[in-house]
Amino acid sequence: MASELEPEVQAIDRSLLECSAEEIAGKWLQATDLTREVYQHLAHYVPKIYCRGPNPFPQKEDMLAQHVLLGPMEWYLCGEDPAFGFPKLEQANKPSHLCGRVFKVGEPTYSCRDCAVDPTCVLCMECFLGSIHRDHRYRMTTSGGGGFCDCGDTEAWKEGPYCQKHELNTSEIEEEEDPLVHLSEDVIARTYNIFAIMFRYAVEILTWEKESELPADLEIIEKRDTYYCMLFNDEVHTYEQVIYTLQKAVNCTQKEAIGFATTVDRDGRRSVRYGDFQYCEQAKSVIVRNTSRQTKPLKVQVMHSSIVAHQNFGLKLLSWLGSIIGYSDGLRRILCQVGLQEGPDGENSSLVDRLMLNDSKLWKGARSVYHQLFMSSLLMDLKYKKLFAVRFAKNYERLQSDYVTDDHDREFSIADLSVQIFTVPSLARMLITEENLMTIIIKTFMDHLRHRDAQGRFQFERYTALQAFKFRRVQSLILDLKYVLISKPTEWSDDLREKFLEGFDAFLELLKCMQGMDPITRQVGQHIEMEPEWEAAFTLQMKLTHVISMMQDWCALDEKVLIEAYKKCLAVLMQCHGGFTDGEQPITLSICGHSVETIRYCVSQEKVSIHLPVSRLLAGLHVLLSKSEVAYKFPELLPLSELSPPMLIEHPLRCLVLCAQVHAGMWRRNGFSLVNQIYYYHNVKCRREMFDKDIIMLQTGVSMMDPNHFLMIMLSRFELYQIFSTPDYGKRFSSEITHKDVVQQNNTLIEEMLYLIIMLVGERFSPGVGQVNATDEIKREIIHQLSIKPMAHSELVKSLPEDENKETGMESVIEAVAHFKKPGLTGRGMYELKPECAKEFNLYFYHFSRAEQSKAEEAQRKLKRQNREDTALPPPVLPPFCPLFASLVNILQSDVMLCIMRTVLQWAVEHNGYAWSESMLQRVLHLIGMALQEEKQHLDNVTEEHVVTFTFTQKISKPGEAPNNSPSILAMLETLQSAPYLDVHKDMIRWILKTFNAIKKIRESSSTSPVAETEGTIMEESSRDKDKAERKRKAEIARLRREKIMAQMSEMQRHFIDENKELFQQTLELDASTSAVLDNSPMVSDTALTALGPAQTQVPEQRQFVTCILCQEEQEVKVESKAMVLAAFVQRSTVLSKNRSKFIQDPEKYDPLFMHPDLSCGTHTGSCGHIMHAHCWQRYFDSVQAKEQRRQQRLRLHTSYDVENGEFLCPLCECLSNTVIPLLLPPRNIFNSRLNISDQPKLTQWIRTISQQIKALQVLRKEESIPNTASSKNSENMDELQLPEGFRPDFHPKNPYSESIKEMLTTFGTATYKVGLKVHPNEEDPRVPIMCWGSCAYTIQSIERILSDEDKPLFGPLPCRLDDCLRSLTRFAAAHWTVASLSVVQGHFCKLFASLVPDDKHGDLPCILDIDMFHLLVGLVLAFPALQCQDFSGISLGTGDLHIFHLVTMAHIIQILLTSCTALKETPSGWHLWRNVRNGIMPFLKCSALFFHYLNGVPSPPEIQVSGTSHFEHLCNYLSLPNNLICLFQENNEITKLLIESWCHNIEVKRYLEGERDAISYPRESNKLIDLPEDYSSLINQASNFSCPKSGGDKSRAPTLCLVCGTLLCSQSYCCQTELEGEDVGACTAHTYSCGSGVGIFLRVRECQVLFLAGKTKGCFYSPPYLDDYGETDQGLRRGNPLHLCKERFKKIQKLWHQHSITEEIGHAQEANQTLVGIDWQHL
Ligand SMILES: [Zn+2]
Ligand SMILES: [Zn+2]
Ligand SMILES: [Zn+2]
Ligand SMILES: [Zn+2]
Ligand SMILES: [Zn+2]
């Protein structure tokens, strides 16, 4: 079909390109009916340009549209070539001083915590960097898209509204001037014409609802009937569902389906089929059928292609308009005018209105295009912003309703623009007064919550999923209300007062519907059947909390408003609870001669509700009356006389009693919903407008009534009246032991009641209740939080209630109360309470949870013990109450209170068997303490003429009245002081008695009567001495015990160092290890130590005993005994790689014999150093395997290790391992013993001998490979080449190792081969020994790098496990040849040898520039025994080692000289040359020293064990090298000349010297992780500019940075998945395969999170190296504090990488947190 169309399409294209924009514009200028003319043009051309096939061609369409459609418009508008016209317009423009940049998804935004009027005010990065706020306390977030920069908006910033760039533009704009004055009349007229037509066209076509018919003026006759099957986005169906459905419906591949789904998700719609109507209709029905099972079906339409074409052009047009108005503010204004002009149909008919009202019908893409246009036009024009705001407010109700029923996220709804409008203070105020916005919002909200109960309260019971969904959406209205209230008025007009109060009325109506909602009744007998719905009500409360607070803030600003609001609120409360009419009977209570009337009401029997927002609002307003002093200034205006204190306290008291009863376990049968409600009631998210206000309401009520009356009512509500009103009730009560539960219950209730009294008197830190300010309040919160434990900044922030400046509020006081302790390498910065603040600690602080209270108590007592103070925690000195609440203190000295105290003390004195508790007593003591503090303060502040009416001390000195005749409270306290069972409270009682005496003294001194020692003090004195002695004795016992424990500890630690991983890592830091020291103990004399060669220092044989960690048996390491093994982990590595683009292409064919100097792919071996018997390990591994198989069958779970790949966890330290290394003695000693002859050949002679031997072998080998050829020829060859003297190629040495060791040699060799090459295990493969040598060389090299980078000495104390690992690895590699085929190893040796000493058999070997010399050295040395074992001529192994080493060293020197050519040209002096060689060769010498040290076991010279200057000479001595390396060449002058010549004549070397190729130069620099910027926001910015490399310019959702090479990847997304080994993997996993051979270190930029990946199934998150000023990381960027690079933490990550510990780290993380195992890491 497409091919048939092709010529036709081309013809059309040609005709289109022939159009002239100028000509068309000219025609339009002449036209009488411009609209008709333009419409005809569009009708003709649009379908020719857009939608001509199944797939869109955006570039081509854009090009043609610009040429044929937009071009003429631009010509018309400018009246000339737009290339000249637009720049002219731009020049004439006075640019706006508003930035208005619309944010992209993921772009960083900044808000100033000091200057932003509200948190929604943000700056773009450019403006921020040019503003004063960059030095303020700012907050950084990433934008979710939408929204724009507020730079230049004077209403958004308290200070510094302009950045430097936008400040420039403000100088000229004094007053608001009409931007049209900069345009000519003609331009204005033409712009107006064309904008009006185009804007109308766009709106018309986008809101067009017919599927196959165009608007009449766009219809053309000759139209082709093609259709699209258009699929629309919804938020109900998942990606997977859509993809699956599409594959079925339109027969596409999965890739195509993913493409469709991605576009639908992004743009909101996508055509999935193109063709005739029937064809499309068929696809539609399949899609609908497939998606309608559980949910409503996906939206699909079959649309005529010309409609789609026009719609696509409509969108293009809107973006065009947006860019055109960027040229001139005048054009922008014209567009606004056009948009807001009322259409022919009157109200709501402007284009802007039409778009808004159709919002929910449009698809996502269309919405975001026109929203953007609104933002860049209407919201950027000061005049029209206001008019638009009015339109928005007028349509508010409708827009919200549309949004509530729509299923798109809020960011795609026009309703979301409310944040842009309502947060502008002047607009908000205007909308409140002129459009009654507050009332509208609240009413709209109420309209959407229709479910009410019989009393008209909200009812969320039997609440369907759909309603829940709607309810979530409705909540955005509360957010709007919040926006409107965010900025408080500085001036009040009468209009504003009136409209605010009207809004307040509506708000009260809302609260009234909440007062008493979700009532509950105690469940007795049976447990409730179904947990009642409670979350909806609490969500509502939680969302409203902030609004309620803001309402009060507004009221506080104007006295008239406050008085009116108070009246209104009281009236509504009266309506809610008009007296006690709900059938409750009056009763009379009396205690101590006081009596009061109240009602009979039991919380435990009747309905009770936690929701009392009206009461609480009234409490808040009441405090404001006190705070603003309105109560004293205008008492006559207030309805104070109407207040009925018992009515005020009733409901809050019930609520508090409910909490007490729940705590006492009386509501257990009501299930978790109630427990949760009580939790939230006290929680920081709600308490401010719930629990706190209930306390205030009680304080309000009590301050207006007789405290005795109050206490009696309280006793009654707590259902404790009987206990305290009946003398001896306690005795009787406790005798009924059968009701143990009831006794317990009552005890708890009494404790709770006492706690409540403490709170009522003690909580005076709300401004208005006590004489304090907001700072005092927040200070006290922080002091109490820090009394529990030191806390990080974010923890503290979380514990404070949310309001607009909670953090800045906290920061203003934090310095005063706390010290900051910086974080170390892990953990976070902590605030610690200053010691002097401890005296303000109140054990009964009302915001403590029970757990917090006991933690705080413990912490504070411990602190006191440490300071050698007594442990009493007396109540702190409190600020005075405000006058309105002043009478509250009288509770403490009221008769009923004293009676309660006396009763509890009496119980404590009588003690045995009575129903009482220590907590009860502790609370009473606290209350007595409070009363004493109060009296002391009164006395301190008393003035001459006043009499102190607070006489607590007198009252407690009096004995009880008849008939009890109980002793006085004081006397009882004195009795209790010596009670042995009250040891804990002794200190507190002593404090009370002391304070009592102090007060007495003050009173007596003021009344000048003689001071008499009371009995109490004497008693106190003597008991104090006794106490002291007792304490001393206890301290002594404690000390002895401590010492004993310490001794045990240090004993245990000795084992621990060997066994514990963390400690082990510390030892790396501490440089304190045992093994290296042992090795170097002076068993050899101090004479020069030599590591190799005939002169090698002889080390006496050491016997080595090790213990198996599994069976705990000790065993000696011997050649013939059972194998002992170390757990080991072999992995591929690119840590040292100098060429990350290189990796093994075809592992089956890859030849690893020569390592390239770029070290691009190495094999690293690590070990935790834990030793086991080989057979013990085998048994352990088999059991792990079996267990794992069973587990996988059962649970289908992953583990942190992959058993099928041979992985297991070290049984002791759980370190990830995948094989074991056998433990061996120095293998050289075994073979070297037979020869030690002084007369050894020189290098030249040795090379000659070896060459002969090699030649002989080659001949033999050839003969073996062709056994059937004529024997004559063989003998010929043999004759030709005499066997060198003493060489016996037929000799096969006996393997000295035990079977078990041999088996382990094979096991480890095979594992190295399998992992290193990623092939199937094959122990016969000739590459196995090469891989073993390679891993040994690579591991030594990587450790040498770590030591050098950290400036550590080469033979300094290495951590045991590294030491053990290197030793075993080297010895293993040296012994491995004994289990390999002798001829294979000989073959390797010959080839390796030939790379330096060329022979005629090996022509194609790499030149010396392309060989890593250390790998070569290790290979040669370790393969040599295979040749030497057949040599009986007397050449020792040591001689061979020495000559090999010298030969390789010489080659390396030449290599260094060749590759430092450039350096040589610059600095030709001999000294420089020498220095170059010396620097270049050092790493090689160091590696060689390590290698021979571990191979031969010769201790290192003490000089190299400490760090210091270069140890070149010492190294040379140790390695048997001349200090002057040139001697090497001179000594062997005859052969060196030949060798050098052969090395340098290689063609590759020539190419290099001629500059045709590159080579690695020496010393190789260590690889580092990439440089990260200091400021995290520049990373965010970088990432926000990054778009997905696969889906043409789309922003990546999870941009992720590879820390190894710096590549940015589009992670965790369908678009960038690739196939790897037959599986779909995400961009990160794919990247690790090329960049890190499977291991990756990434930074997820949006989340500020480090990601470690290993293989496809392993991964973990790691704490990022960025910290805020409080020393905390911000994973997920939730808090938004500025983040800065912490170099030390970044180094730590780099170190993990260098040490090859990433995989191990992942393993540990996954073991610690099982949820990490379940993550699909390969999709990241
Ligand atoms: Zn900006
Ligand atoms: Zn700016
Ligand atoms: Zn600022
Ligand atoms: Zn064992
Ligand atoms: Zn271990």
Ligand SMILES: [Zn+2]
């Ligand atoms: Zn990378």
Ligand SMILES: [Zn+2]
């Ligand atoms: Zn992508």
